[in-house]
Structures are given as C-alpha cells and as structure tokens.
Amino acid sequence: MNDLKKRVLAKTPTYGAWLQFASANVTEALVATGFPLVLIDNEHAGASLETTLAMMRAAEANGGEVIVRVPSSDPIYLKRIMELGPSGLLVPQVDTAEEAAATVAACLYPPHGRRGFARTVRASRYGQIANYAKEAHKDLTIMVQIETGEAVANAEAIASVEGVDMLFIGPYDLSGAIDELGATGSPVVLEAIAKVEAVAKAQNIALGTVPRANADAQTLFDLGYTLVLGISDIGALRNGLAVEAKAVPESARLIKAG
Template sequence: MELKRNAFKAALREGRRQIGLWCTIPDSGVVELLAGCGYDWLLIDTEHSPMDPVQTMPLMQAAAPYPVSAMCRPAWNDAVLIKKLLDCGAQSLLVPFVQNAEEAEAAVRATRYPPHGIRGVSGCTRANAYGSVAGYAKRAEEELCVILQVETVEAVDRIEEIAQVEGVDGIFVGPADLAASMGRVGEPAHPEVREAVTEAVRRIRAAGLPPGVLSSDRPLLESATEAGAQFIAVGVDAALLRRGAAELRDSW
C-alpha cells in the first residue's frame, strides 16, 4: 500500500485557499455530516473540547470517505499527545501556544522519527495502515503537515524566527487568545485585535509560509484573507448548532 497523500499539505504548497470548520463535538456522526458539507478541511480539537487523542480516531475514520482533510489539534505542544494523534492516523497537526523557535523545533521533532526527532516507532497502527505501508517510517514526514499556532503578543513578535524552523508548514493565528494577551479578553473582534491579526498574517506570508486563522467575525476574516491568509476556519460546530437552534426558537 502507498503512503497516503496529504491533500491539505499539497494545497498549501500550491497556494490554494482552504476553507475549514472547527469540530469540538466528539461524535462520529456529526463529523461525518460535516465532512459532506464541502469544506476543504476539518479541525478535530482536543484542546478545547471533551476529547482525548484516542477519541479522534473514529472521527478521522468518519471523515475519511469524503473529499475533506482532517487535521487534529493536541491539547498542548507535548510529544506524548502528538505521538498518540499521529499513531491514530493524523497527518496534519495544529500545535497550540508555540511561543518561540525552540518550542517550534520541539513540535517538529515530536513528529519525526530518529535521528531527526523523537517519535516512537510502532509497526502496526492506523498511521501506517496497520503495517501495510512499506517504508512508512522512512517516508512519513513527506506527508505530515505541521502547523504552529501563535496566540500571544510574545509569539507574534517572534513570527519570523518561528517561520525559519525547518519542518514548519504553516503558522496559524489565534484571535481569541491573542486578544486576551493584548488585554482584550473576550474581544477577538475588537479593531485593535483585528489589526494585530491582519498584520501577523502579512508577516507570516512575508516570511514564506502560508498563514491561517479562525474567526466567526466576518470583517476579521475578510481582512485576514486580503492580507494573505490561505487556510481559514470560518466556524465552530457547537457554535453553529447553538446559533441555529436559538434562531429557530426565536422565529417561533
């Protein structure tokens, strides 16, 4: 069996815009439903959800038959959590709260086998189709996509040094945590935050990497897109469900 191609990574390399959706509801039926909605990528989140790494596997399996890329976010920049997600079959990772080049290097090392990293070797996991992919350990990194999240003023100040770390495939800006870091907690759509996000996107693009962002604020997304954001998450499953249910109730 051939090593599975990472369509999301290929799209980033080709400069194609990718529209995504955040998944926080740990239910394979919900992910399967969303996988058929035409998004380019779905982010399965274990940082701000009830999920642990093992629970991501049936969600990735639910999305697999559809033309959508499943990305996973570990709860922290932790080699143990990253290893578990990779063994469950994740090919794209969004690593949160990366503050500097040293932490960026640690995130990349967690996805690489020795001698280039510290990922543990297992011969029979979903990652290598349970041992069916010949030479998986030697080629795995070709199709792994490592996205790092900058979400504080300190991290944004160090975008250029983070972008220079070999093995980083993109940088994602987190408006909510950046707003908190700026003293604007709970105000991710504030004009100052919007400008900070837009400027961060410009600098990521200038540093030679594809920038990403998540927001439910349309003006922020439009500003970030104009600045060069390439992979854009436009909503969160739980928020969409609540808003739709509330609007329907209000209409009655």
C-alpha cells in the same frame, strides 16, 4: 502527499470547520454536508483517543481530511495522535522557536525528528505502507498557533524552524494576552496581527486563522491567508436551533425558555 499538504504548500485558499462535539456521527454529517476539511478540537473539547479515531474514520469515509488540535505540545500525546494518521496538527501557545522545534521533533521520525517508531500503527496502515517512516513527514502539515505577545515578537524565528508549515494566528487569545480579551479589532491587536502577516509573507510560509471582527473568510483569503477555520458544529447547531425556536409560538412551548 495528501490534499491538505498540497494546498498549504501551494498556499491555495482553504476553508475548514471545527468539531467540538466528540461525535463520529456529527463528523460524518458535517463532512457529508460539504465541509471536507475538519478540525477535531482536543484543546477545548477533548475527545478521547478512541473517539478521535472514530471521528477521523467518519471523516475519511466521506472523502474528508482531518486536522487535530492538541491541548499542548506534550510529546507523548503528540506521538499518540500522529499514530492515528491525521493530515494536519494544530499546536496552541507556541511562543518561541525552541518550542516550535521541539514540537516538530516530537512529530517526525529521525532524521527529521525524534518521534518513537512502532511498525503496526494506523497511520502506516498497520505496517502495510512501504517506507512509511521515511515518507510520513510528506503527509503531515504542522501548524503552530501565534497567540501571545511573545509569539508575535518571535514570529520570524518560529517561521524559520524547519518542519513548521504554517503560522496560525489565534486572535482571541492574542487579544487577551496583549489588550482585552475579545477585542480582536483593537488597534493593538491589529498591529500585532499585521506583524505576523508581514513575517509570513517575508518568510514565504502559509498563514492561517479564524474569522474575527471585520474579517470574514473571504476577506482573510484576500489578505493572503491560506487556511481559515470558520464554522463549528456547536455554532451551527446553536444558530439553527435559534432560528427554529423563533418560529415556535410562545403559547406552544411546554416550558418558557428563560
């Protein structure tokens, strides 16, 4: 069982970083700098399968573990990602228990699911891991995103689906679905988030999210969240460049930034 799965099952507070640059070098730098858990965002960034694999290798070579956020619950894409061997999978826009069950089924081999089997895939070390098909589910953390009013209403049923390891609240899409996009601190959004938090506690299932208005990582851990995905490669670069740019005299700029 990998470290991510152990921490999620034990509900140990865990911090991770987002990867939106499709770059193995950036992945390596981020992990080596002190962020051993990274998420490759293939919903909004969309690295190819080949680049995703290169990024995974870069993280793992530096002692890191990888979550992949997929663009959808398409079973063919899920199978391809599973064969690369990530530690975790984050699936967006899961609104019902039926959708959650279909996602789990696509990710796990029989009898736990209906994932197609190939012996010589990377996840099985090209066929060298004995009993890989029987044990694979023990090394995979499946996280489903709660991002709509429908998902909030169905949170209890979603959490009850066998194989779902975590409810991951997406506060920004949730705010757009039930109030105003970006209003993650509005009473309506906070009420919906509180409902999901209560479900997670009652169902004894791990909870994950991103920092939001008036809730940084430590605040979220104090509220009982297991996983917080905070810093991103693009955000870190942007913020670092902004600091450096302010230190450069205007007279020294070749072209004045607008």
